Amino acid sequence: MIPDQSTYLADALFGCAKGDRQSLRLIFEREAPRLVAVAERIVRRRDLAEDVVQEAFIRIWTCAHQYAPERGSARGWIYAIVRNRALNMLRDGKREDLVAEDRLETLQETDQLEQIMAAWHRLDRNSRLRDCLGALDETKRQGILLAYVGGYSHGEIAGRLRIPLGTAKSWVRRGLASLRECMA
């Protein structure tokens, strides 16, 4: 369990906005190992994940002044930048291109689903999110985790779970609504 360090990270972002590189370094040392891992779950390659994090840190530095505490936690803001850059790389490059060199892709599909579901199991036992995801039907839970953790699109979720696209969309939508209700 990681202690909440939002205040510490918010201070570091304010430092970045003033041009203090040491503040950026602090964010890097504290968060980069997890940010690389988060990006890698989406783009599926370590080297590309590091490219994502590299770009994201330059974006964090140049845009730190735009962070406002009323818009949520500093950590959420930082992770959103990395997630968005990873998703952009995925959508621009297409997942198939990113993994084209990897002939074991089909064999790894199973591993990947397991890895994505592991994100749920790794949640703290007292976590509300863990309980609320657990209360969902398996398919809804899988759809939501494939999207958030793996960066899957509706179409990819449908393909992976072998259900029609419309069904995938409506299950994810209903799953998300249940989750909001459960966590409210």
Next chain:
Amino acid sequence: MTFSKAEIPAIADDYVLGLLDPSDTAAVEVEMERNGALAAAIASARERFLPLDTAIEPADVTPDLWEKITANLPATPAMPARAPQVANNDNGQSGWRAAALTGMVASLLLAAGLAYSLTRTVEPLVIAVLLNEAGEVQAVVEDFGNDTASVRLLNDFAVPADKTIQVWTLPSRDMGPMSLGLLDGSHSAVLYAQTLPEPKDAQLYEITMEQAGGSPTGRPTGPILAKGFAKLPR
């Protein structure tokens, strides 16, 4: 896309999960700047799912990643306050200008949408829609100042093996055209350029076809593929 009160929580979730298509993503990013309820719903959705990221097994980061970041870091970060300045660049060549203005009106919304979809949480200082001589939209440049610009190509350019597309801007007539960087083939890209003055309203941007590795003179030498004048996002 509509942002009715009842729909906002679902839209925020879809946005945070990356499930929206690019045009809806762009619409959300425009709307969240002025719609407090949407911004709050997005913040709340981020916090709701964040534990899935923070509970991850940390990766072993390549030792030189930090050095790579600092090598590309602008000296000072962007500052929030910016006053539009009078452009003093060369806006000659009336044919180009007429075409640019005609096309720009029609493409401004498109540009804003695309620009936002490229960068999501980030605000560009200026956006330039680049048009060819026929007035057709070819590319959109978002300049963030502090030496970062993204270039979205909206047309497939045939780039021979010994050529490359180079992106330019004209910060002032005194400086002359300055390179923002090279594109990889005919692909959109985010460019981290040398230190340039903060981009201004009506600043000229253009893309040219240069020899591989970029113009040997540091000035555009090849044919102009598209050009346009920057506008400030409203």
